[in-house]
Amino acid sequence: MKILPYIAACLVFGSVGVQAQSLPPNYKTTFENSDFIVMRVHYGAHEFVPMHDHSTYPTVYVYLNNSGEVDLKHEGPNGFTAHRPPTHTGAFRISPGMAERHSVTNLGDVPSDFLRVELKSIPPNDLKEVFRGEAPALPATPGTRTEFHDGALKIERTQCPTTESCTISAAGPRSLLVSIGTVKASIAGSERTLTPGDTVWVPASKDGSIRLSAGAQFLRVILQYP
CATH class of the missing domain: 2.60.120.10 (Jelly Rolls)
Incomplete structure (x- = not known):
């Protein structure tokens, strides 16, 4: 072989890496090259994470534990609150590229742990719809x-x-x-x-x-x- x-x-x-600049400490960058940025994300039980910005790259979310509901409050004149349902270990979601500024509230009694795999080399309009595995x-x-x-x-x-x-x-x-x-x-x-x-x-x-x-x-x- x-x-x-x-x-x-x-x-x-994933346990080592450099914290992404301008993001709360809940996000830690563990790998980056010309194609990917990989961030390990942790929201503690009932934790509130203040308003912050994310890149416009299309993103794959890989869920690492069974966790509860999370609210993401988006800022702006047309602000809204997105309600993320409970997640399951090994499931994933794909999100098209978009500008995103939000705060986070973990409504669950357990932490939420997952990866953000940002796709740097794929143009934002190539992935047009959310896909939830x-x-x-x-x-x-x-x-x-x-x-x-x-x-x-x-x-x-x-x-x-x-x-x-x-x-x-x-x-x-x-x-x-x-x-x-x-x-x-x-x-x-x-x-x-x-x-x-x-x-x-x-x-x-x-x-x-x-x-x-x-x-x-x-x-x-x-x-x-x-």
Whole structure:
């Protein structure tokens, strides 16, 4: 089995990183390149987060825990409050690019933890509608399936069997792997432990693979755009 040697250098653990400028400390940037900005987000139980701005990039939200309702109060002459329903571990949502300034109130009794995966290289008008993926079925069916696909973006979910390891191909367009649980991954000949929300940047390649431990679950965000 051939494993790409440069993937290991691109492995990013979500527990470390630089806090994004001009954003509250609830948002921590864990990875950035010319295609993606990955932020790990945490809203404490019943926490209020003051008004702040986000980029206009289209964004994929990957939910890392089962959490409650959240209100997002948008500022401006036509201000409104968006009501985010409860989230489920492993589910995701895609939002088109738009200017956004809001405060946040977590209405739930538990924290809300998720990733903001901002898509820097996809023009805002290429993703025109909100897409909300379903929560993964339990027990999850082993294999890889496509859960979103258009001309700009493709999102796949891989679930390894609970009794044996499996392999993700590193071949294809550039992409970002997102770990949903705590797993072990064999990358560049060494075994690493990935925790929920850890990401692996996979450059465009014609070959290579990553071996994952039994029961591993990953989302793969694949850029279809040049």
